[in-house]
Amino acid sequence: MALVRPPQSTFELACAAQVFGIERQGLPTRYTFSVCTERPGPVATHAGYDMVVPDGLGALGRADTVVVPGWLPTEKPPSPAVIEALRRAHSRGARVVSICSGAFALAHAGLLDGRQATTHWALADELAARFPRIRADPDVLYVDHGDVATSAGAGAGFDLCMHLVRSDQGARYAAHIARTMVMPPHREGGQLQYSAPPHPAQIDGTLAPLLEWISGRLSEPVTVESMAVYAGVSARTLTRRFAEQLGTSPGQWLLARRIATARDLLESSDLPVDAIARRVGLSSATNLRRRFLNTLATTPGAYRRAFRSEPR
Numbered sequence: 001m002a003l004v005r006p007p008q009s010t011f012e013l014a015c016a017a018q019v020f021g022i023e024r025q026g027l028p029t030r031y032t033f034s035v036c037t038e039r040p041g042p043v044a045t046h047a048g049y050d051m052v053v054p055d056g057l058g059a060l061g062r063a064d065t066v067v068v069p070g071w072l073p074t075e076k077p078p079s080p081a082v083i084e085a086l087r088r089a090h091s092r093g094a095r096v097v098s099i100c101s102g103a104f105a106l107a108h109a110g111l112l113d114g115r116q117a118t119t120h121w122a123l124a125d126e127l128a129a130r131f132p133r134i135r136a137d138p139d140v141l142y143v144d145h146g147d148v149a150t151s152a153g154a155g156a157g158f159d160l161c162m163h164l165v166r167s168d169q170g171a172r173y174a175a176h177i178a179r180t181m182v183m184p185p186h187r188e189g190g191q192l193q194y195s196a197p198p199h200p201a202q203i204d205g206t207l208a209p210l211l212e213w214i215s216g217r218l219s220e221p222v223t224v225e226s227m228a229v230y231a232g233v234s235a236r237t238l239t240r241r242f243a244e245q246l247g248t249s250p251g252q253w254l255l256a257r258r259i260a261t262a263r264d265l266l267e268s269s270d271l272p273v274d275a276i277a278r279r280v281g282l283s284s285a286t287n288l289r290r291r292f293l294n295t296l297a298t299t300p301g302a303y304r305r306a307f308r309s310e311p312r
Contacts, residue, residue: 001063002035003082003105004053005071006044012069012099015157019165019177020065027176030169036060038082046072057085065095065164068102069157074123083109090147097149097164099157107131111148118143120153141247170307171263207231207245211253218258218281224250258282259295266304273300 002016013035021033036055037043043053060066066089071078078086086109090096098106103119106112107127116135119127124138137143142151142160144167151160158181166174210231214222227250228235242250258280265276277288285300292300 001033001059001065002067002069003057003060003086004035004037004043004069005078005082006037007072008043008045008051009070009072009100009154010045010047011154012102012157015099015154016067016069016097016161018181019158019161020067022180024177024180027173030173034059038079057081060085060089060094061092063089063094065097066090067161068096068098068105070099070154071101071103071105074101074104074126077108078105086111093147095147095149095164097151097160099151099160100154103127103150104130106148106150107134112150115145115148116143117150118152119150166263170267171260172267172307175264207241214254215257218261219279220281222254222281255291255295259291262288262292262300263303263307266300267307273304276300 002013004013017033020031023029034055035051035053036057036059037053038057040054040056041052042050044050066086068086082105086096086105090109090111096106096111098119100120101123103112103117104123104127107117107130112131113133114135116137117127118124118137118140121138124136127134128136138152140152141156142149142163144160144163149160149164151157162174162178165177210227213230214227224235224238228238231238233241238250242248242253246253248256262276262280262282265271265279266273269276271279272285273288274285277283277285280288282288282291289299292298292303296303298306
């Protein structure tokens with residue numbers, strides 16, 4: 001359920017609605033999406049029109065996930081009723097999520113105290129100054145603590161919502177949603193936000209052919225040097241291009257791709273874990289297990305049991 005306020009940004013709201021609120025052909029519907037607001041009725045938007053929201057704060061009592069899709073202007077705090085509704089939802093076990101400036105609403109409710117959180121890079125200093133108990137991180141796309149999650153600018157809201165779907169329903173289900181939206185299935189939360197650097201560098205050359213080449217060779221011992229040879233550049237230049245275009249390193253991108261493929265195989269096949277590890281280039285079940293524990297805080301066996309059984 002999304003909690004909106006006037007004037008509401010339609011894009012941030014659309015991030016959640018598009019991921020959680022659309023029925024897709026060939027994909028079982030596993031979410032029910034709705035919207036509520038403090039004062040039911042017409043809610044003004046930044047897009048120049050009003051939307052009618054019939055549900056009030058009481059609707060949060062039936063939500064498993066509460067999304068705050070932006071909170072502008074940030075200097076206007078939520079009312080005591082909104083703060084209490086967010087706290088009550090969180091205390092009964094609902095997952096509370098913010099997109100972009102929505103982190104300010106969660107901060108006022110005290111849900112981010114003592115935690116790492118993010119928001120749009122242009123608002124990170126303000127968040128840190130106004131809420132010193134929060135570890136504001138302007139350099140990541142999203143931060144997920146399980147019960148509370150925050151995302152950077154509006155586009156990163158899609159990344160966080162897709163991450164939540166992967167956590168709830170598995171990588172294959174999330175990949176199907178991503179395909180219908182014609183967007184990448186996964187960007188790691190630790191990737192950099194795409195804020196303008198002080199001296200923007202020209203990004204020369206696309207990585208798409210190289211990424212396709214790597215994806216076809218996951219079972220092979222691909223190195224940064226072999227990537228650079230295929231791309232016809234030095235390893236240093238390749239590393240710079242990955243940072244500029246993807247916000248990560250070649251090695252981290254390759255590892256994320258291997259883990260994503262392993263997740264899909266665990267969900268969709270009966271292959272032994274050791275065979276999956278070799279197929280994705282992680283050499284052994286022991287190494288795959290270590291990577292899963294570091295990245296997903298679970299084991300391949302537990303992941304398979306969770307996502308080949310009844311979904312959340």
